[in-house]
Amino acid sequence: MKKITIAIDGYSSTGKSTVAKQLADWLEYIYVDTGAMYRALTLYSMENSLIADGFFDKESLIKKLDDIEIAFTRNTDSGKAEVTLNGKNVEKHIRTLEVSTFVSPIATVSEVRAKLVEQQQKMGASKGIVMDGRDIGTVVFPDAELKIFMTASAEERAKRRYQELLDRGDTVNYKAVLANVVERDHIDTTRADSPLVQADDAIVIDNTHTNVSDQFHTILQLAKDRI
Numbered sequence: 001m002k003k004i005t006i007a008i009d010g011y012s013s014t015g016k017s018t019v020a021k022q023l024a025d026w027l028e029y030i031y032v033d034t035g036a037m038y039r040a041l042t043l044y045s046m047e048n049s050l051i052a053d054g055f056f057d058k059e060s061l062i063k064k065l066d067d068i069e070i071a072f073t074r075n076t077d078s079g080k081a082e083v084t085l086n087g088k089n090v091e092k093h094i095r096t097l098e099v100s101t102f103v104s105p106i107a108t109v110s111e112v113r114a115k116l117v118e119q120q121q122k123m124g125a126s127k128g129i130v131m132d133g134r135d136i137g138t139v140v141f142p143d144a145e146l147k148i149f150m151t152a153s154a155e156e157r158a159k160r161r162y163q164e165l166l167d168r169g170d171t172v173n174y175k176a177v178l179a180n181v182v183e184r185d186h187i188d189t190t191r192a193d194s195p196l197v198q199a200d201d202a203i204v205i206d207n208t209h210t211n212v213s214d215q216f217h218t219i220l221q222l223a224k225d226r227i
């Protein structure tokens with residue numbers, strides 16, 4: 001069967017990764033969560049004091065980029081891909097509100113994007129991949145056979161993210177989560193390099209009111225139509 005590239009872009013917490021993982025499992029494709037790669041670089045910056053008290057030492061991060069290795073490893077229990085930073089599994093540390101606060105400013109740095117985009121393009125060189133992020137259909141794989149652009153109201157997305165953080169055991173406040181969602185949307189859509197925009201040939205899915213299962217079946221059918 002022909003293998004295709006599926007690019008799923010959209011705003012924060014629209015459920016991109018949930019549907020992308022389901023599609024990859026069903027199609028037996030590779031799944032890549034590119035947000036996890038930007039989050040791992042953010043964690044590196046936090047751990048190495050490149051971000052502190054509202055100050056971001058962009059030049060030092062750029063100098064260190066060649067020494068930072070971001071990769072994925074398979075969790076032998078769950079079978080899920082988890083992100084590693086210089087060989088250490090950091091999956092459990094990259095979804096905090098603190099990382100979410102700093103990730104979008106870091107993702108505006110062109111040198112950071114160039115490094116991660118190059119790596120993402122290599123991962124998808126043989127197709128048979130579902131990749132989610134902000135610039136997959138526009139920059140990483142402009143020729144992807146299927147492009148989805150996911151959206152939902154900011155309040156609904158913040159509600160989902162808030163619940164996820166509570167389920168992880170984090171102490172969070174809904175208003176802070178909503179503010180982060182709105183702030184990330186703003187930075188992601190207005191940055192100069194590879195802003196979050198809908199590709200001309202992307203299919204828009206607004207999931208404010210749709211359930212995960214309906215959404216999965218809609219996108220799966222779109223994929224089957226292209227295989």
Ligand code: C5P
Nearest residue numbers: 012034035038103104107133134135184
């Ligand atoms: O997908 P997730 O919400 O985990 O992504 C975290 C952040 O990483 C986004 O808000 C965005 O700033 C950045 N990002 C990006 N390009 C991607 C994926 C994520 O700029 N392809």
